[in-house]
Amino acid sequence: MNLKRGALILGLVTLCCGGCSRISGFIDSIFGNVENASSVETTVAAGEQTAAISAEPEAIANKFFSEDVNIDIVYFPPVPMRWTLRLDGNSVVYTAPEKRVSELDTVNSEVRLTYTRRTKGQGAAVFTDNYVKEHHCQMKHAVGIGFYTAACPDSNSNVVVIGESNNMYVIEITGIYDRSVKALVEGYVQRIISGKRVFRDRDIGVLNEQ
Numbered sequence: 001m002n003l004k005r006g007a008l009i010l011g012l013v014t015l016c017c018g019g020c021s022r023i024s025g026f027i028d029s030i031f032g033n034v035e036n037a038s039s040v041e042t043t044v045a046a047g048e049q050t051a052a053i054s055a056e057p058e059a060i061a062n063k064f065f066s067e068d069v070n071i072d073i074v075y076f077p078p079v080p081m082r083w084t085l086r087l088d089g090n091s092v093v094y095t096a097p098e099k100r101v102s103e104l105d106t107v108n109s110e111v112r113l114t115y116t117r118r119t120k121g122q123g124a125a126v127f128t129d130n131y132v133k134e135h136h137c138q139m140k141h142a143v144g145i146g147f148y149t150a151a152c153p154d155s156n157s158n159v160v161v162i163g164e165s166n167n168m169y170v171i172e173i174t175g176i177y178d179r180s181v182k183a184l185v186e187g188y189v190q191r192i193i194s195g196k197r198v199f200r201d202r203d204i205g206v207l208n209e210q
Helices: 003-016 021-031 048-065 124-135 179-193
Strands: 084-088 091-095 110-116 141-144 147-152 157-164 167-174
Touching: 110 179, 124 147, 124 157, 124 167, 157 179, 167 179
Parallel strands: none
Antiparallel strands: 084 091, 091 110, 110 167, 141 147, 147 157, 157 167
């Protein structure tokens, strides 16, 4: 195993015993700290939704590059209680319960997860640059190797891109950021960057020094 990758995995395991502090810090750097928000419920929704999550990433991968047996696909997270899930093309969209932001307005937070092997040969940096241009986002921020974020004020959203050419994970977060959204995103990011065989380049996801 690549020593740098091995050290990252060991470090992440250690940090997660104390709450995945480095990943938490990365999420908080994007959205701000939400430690005082209401607690998140992580109960999995049973039935067809969970089955759909389990099957979809593998189906997407097999559809495009079934011969690439050296890459493990990171499965989508379980559905938090009272959230809803829908499939939208090759994306899985998680929608949080409505949250009241004023006497007249309520907002739904959404987390859209997309796995794609069709990046037209683009690595994460170029892929994120093109996303930024298309969605009128601010300049991307490099979190680690092949690991970028960008804020998109026009759509009140943020994007996280992790991957390599033709093997990419895209996380789009829209709406109110609270602990339930944070937990979903952190957990997914954690599984992506700590996977032993998620990428051909085993250094993808190694975090920059803080």
